[in-house]
Amino acid sequence: MASSFSLPAVVVRDEIGACIRAENAKSSTTEPEIAEAEAFLWAVKMARVMNSIKVNFEGDSKLCVDSICSKGVLANWKSVDVIRDIVDQSSSFLACQFTWVPRSANQAPHVLGKWALHKSFVGQLVDFSVSPSFVEVLASDSGV
Secondary structure, three states: OOOOOEOOEEEEEOOOOOEEEEEEOOEOOOOHHHHHHHHHHHHHHHHHHOOOOEEEEEEOOHHHHHHHHOOOOOOOOOOHHHHHHHHHHHOOOOEEEEEEOOHHHOHHHHHHHHHHHHHOOOEEOOOHHHOHHHHHHHHHHHOO
């Protein structure tokens, strides 16, 4: 996170854990909870564009995952609209779950976000090898 914006990142994996897409976007928020919620919303939108029907969204923000699973009941007032949008948009999937994972098992989006901030990069990362640390973390996060 920079002082006036954040760069939340999303890593999309297939059913065996291999990375099939990695992107980040610029957000005007510097509130960690809102940035985490926006990353979940972005992931839901991305899955819909990819015509996914069975999805599992993982994140290391327990507050966000609990808020989504409670349909916004637990959400901070600053993120409640984003959480409700996630709940609404995720209802289109045949099967959908939101799972909390420890940060140690979810390093890839954080490494991508830090790399993107350092390189002033926003968008889809096509060549994963531009960041060797991202490649290493992809392998260790997925177990592939």
